[in-house]
Amino acid sequence: MEVIRNFADRAPMDLDAMARALGVEVRRGQNLAANVSGKIERRGAGFVATINAAHSAKRQRSTLAHELAHRIFHSDLIGDGISDDGLYRSSVSDDIERQANAFAAGRLVPARLVRKLYREGMKDTPSIAERFDVSDDAARVRLRELFG
Ligand SMILES: [Zn+2]
Numbered sequence: 001m002e003v004i005r006n007f008a009d010r011a012p013m014d015l016d017a018m019a020r021a022l023g024v025e026v027r028r029g030q031n032l033a034a035n036v037s038g039k040i041e042r043r044g045a046g047f048v049a050t051i052n053a054a055h056s057a058k059r060q061r062s063t064l065a066h067e068l069a070h071r072i073f074h075s076d077l078i079g080d081g082i083s084d085d086g087l088y089r090s091s092v093s094d095d096i097e098r099q100a101n102a103f104a105a106g107r108l109v110p111a112r113l114v115r116k117l118y119r120e121g122m123k124d125t126p127s128i129a130e131r132f133d134v135s136d137d138a139a140r141v142r143l144r145e146l147f148g
Contacts, residue, residue: 028051
């Protein structure tokens with residue numbers, strides 16, 4: 001968890017640096033099926049996360065954060081690989097996927113930081129999305145989670 005704390009509360013957060021710190025090589029997959037967001041697999045002593053390069057840059061960030069969550073919390077479940085579809089569903093349980101989504105949201109749009117910006121007047125979805133380099137949808141969901 002120490003590794004994760006080093007990346008707390010930065011906007012936008014440096015996912016590639018976090019991947020390196022976790023021993024995850026990030027590949028942009030050119031040939032993934034359209035309904036695959038990304039996957040993570042063991043490779044030797046480390047891991048490889050493949051992100052669907054056909055998706056938008058912001059979507060790719062969400063996918064990478066999600067795959068890194070699998071590396072952090074579910075490395076014992078990765079086995080031959082976890083492959084996530086467009087809704088971040090996979091062969092592992094929905095609870096596992098929810099945990100990965102929650103982690104991704106919390107890292108991409110950290111609560112402490114977004115609360116501070118909100119108090120300072122940044123309350124609209126497009127500004128939050130821009131500041132944290134996430135999709136409007138991701139920003140909207142996070143604002144709803146934090147502020148109702
Ligand atoms: Zn997943």
